[in-house]
Amino acid sequence: MDEQHVVVLYDIQLDRLRTKISEACLDYGLERVQYSAFCGKLTRNKREELFLRLTSILEDKPGKILMQPVCEKDLKSARSVENEGSATEATGEEGT
Amino acid sequence: MDEQHVVVLYDIQLDRLRTKISEACLDYGLERVQYSAFCGKLTRNKREELFLRLTSILEDKPGKILMQPVCEKDLKSARSVENEGSATEATGEEGT
Numbered sequence: 001m002d003e004q005h006v007v008v009l010y011d012i013q014l015d016r017l018r019t020k021i022s023e024a025c026l027d028y029g030l031e032r033v034q035y036s037a038f039c040g041k042l043t044r045n046k047r048e049e050l051f052l053r054l055t056s057i058l059e060d061k062p063g064k065i066l067m068q069p070v071c072e073k074d075l076k077s078a079r080s081v082e083n084e085g086s087a088t089e090a091t092g093e094e095g096t
Numbered sequence: 097m098d099e100q101h102v103v104v105l106y107d108i109q110l111d112r113l114r115t116k117i118s119e120a121c122l123d124y125g126l127e128r129v130q131y132s133a134f135c136g137k138l139t140r141n142k143r144e145e146l147f148l149r150l151t152s153i154l155e156d157k158p159g160k161i162l163m164q165p166v167c168e169k170d171l172k173s174a175r176s177v178e179n180e181g182s183a184t185e186a187t188g189e190e191g192t
Contacts, residue, residue: 007103007164011130013181033162034107036130051175062181066129068103068174070166078164079147085109085158 003041005070010036010054012063020057021065024050039070099137101166106132106150108159116153117161120146135166 008025012018018036028050030038042050047067054065070078104121108114114132124146126134138146143163150161166174 009130009133034105037105055177060179062179064178066176069170071170074165074167080162081151082160083158
């Protein structure tokens, strides 16, 4: 399989659209890493499908969406820190 | 120069710390791409310095920080869409 890690970031004003975007990311099996960011592995076809779905949700409304593929090498050189009680865990979907 | 593109994502509950994190990213010349996400080019040393600074701001408080390097090849295969009036433009620092 042609799966590659992707990071999906968005910045969308309308709550209704932001919720739809997050639901689409979840439908494609991505994991929430932040209030408006998801990541996970997708094939090239699935990446293309998801990007089209996201842009069709946003249409011409204010906002931006970035889908950034990340290769295995870069993924290994990521740095991260996580302490318990992060906002996404504490407040769930569409919390502050 | 050993510059590489990085995406910095964070999910931090305390407003005061979130503001400090965003200020640190701006100090390092990164560009805001979303409410809690920055990106830009940094040398390996600067990436290391910034990550240490971010973790020292967060300390043991609830939250997470991800610093993801992205190679030129992956950067070229990024997909994005941006419509006018995105939230970061409209509300500025620490807006909703």
